[in-house]
Amino acid sequence: MPTERARSRWVLTLTSDDRPGIVHAVTGAIVSASGNIEELQQFSSADTGRFFMRVEISSPADRLTFERALTPVVERFDAKVTLDDAERPVRTLVLASKAAHCVNDLLFRRRSGHLNIEVPLVLANHAVLGDLAAFYGVPFEHLPVTGPEEKAAFERHVLDVVERESIELVVLARYMQILSPELCAALEGRAINIHHSFLPGFKGANPYRQAHARGVKLIGATAHFVTSDLDEGPIIEQNVVRVDHTRTTQELMAIGQDEESRTLTQAVKWFSEHRVLPDENRTIIFT
């Protein structure tokens, strides 16, 4: 009795112009590669006329077999297709400044097995988080950014690390520097920021001070893709928490930290599971 090859688990995503026949073609290709479809989600965006699909597959076939089976589908529908090993952790560069809570949550969830990412480096523009990274056994580097030359050097280093470490995702974990348009372009679709407000409210620096001055009854956090339009990138996840008139700005900041951490970690988890598909200025999230 020949031994059966071990079955691997794959995640396939597809984006294309919406038209009949896509699901039929994709599922047919998967079956031709001996794939078993374990989960399939799809969405047709009426706003943009785009079609989105995410498929979880188990199969004894290797990547090349799948790619050969999918090539006609990609060509026929002019589709953007990704095919990832579902078990492989996503290589993630964490950028930080002084705030520890988001970095801590990411590294804690990674170590406890709830976040399938690898973090080759935490890179910061201040030194204060070095001990935190060391606690989790994660390499740490800090490059001060006090002027345009140092900012350019920091960004060159980011690109060097992305190249050297085969980084797939850059996470701005309360990194408080504005990325240049050039770096935003280089990281398009693979840089996630946590903004400490419920966007579109209170963009930019000091959102809690703005919220306190406005007398809001809800504060929140927003995880979004980074673009050159500050805090305008496609939103991935948001959360809010109720507050009232008794809270100072400092108390709002303290209350908001938990929302920031859980919002960013959720967004990174969905990205690591290939559940986030950009749809122009929005995202499709297959949860």
Ligand SMILES: Nc1nc2c(c(=O)[nH]1)N[C@@H](CN(C=O)c1ccc(C(=O)N[C@@H](CCC(=O)O)C(=O)O)cc1)CN2
């Ligand atoms: N290109 C982008 N860069 C960054 C984004 C973004 O959406 N696009 N998000 C910010 C995070 N952020 C709020 O979440 C934020 C951080 C810092 C500032 C800011 O004004 N900082 C300094 C100026 C720093 C600089 O000149 O680079 C300041 O406080 O004066 C605004 C918003 C991260 N980067």
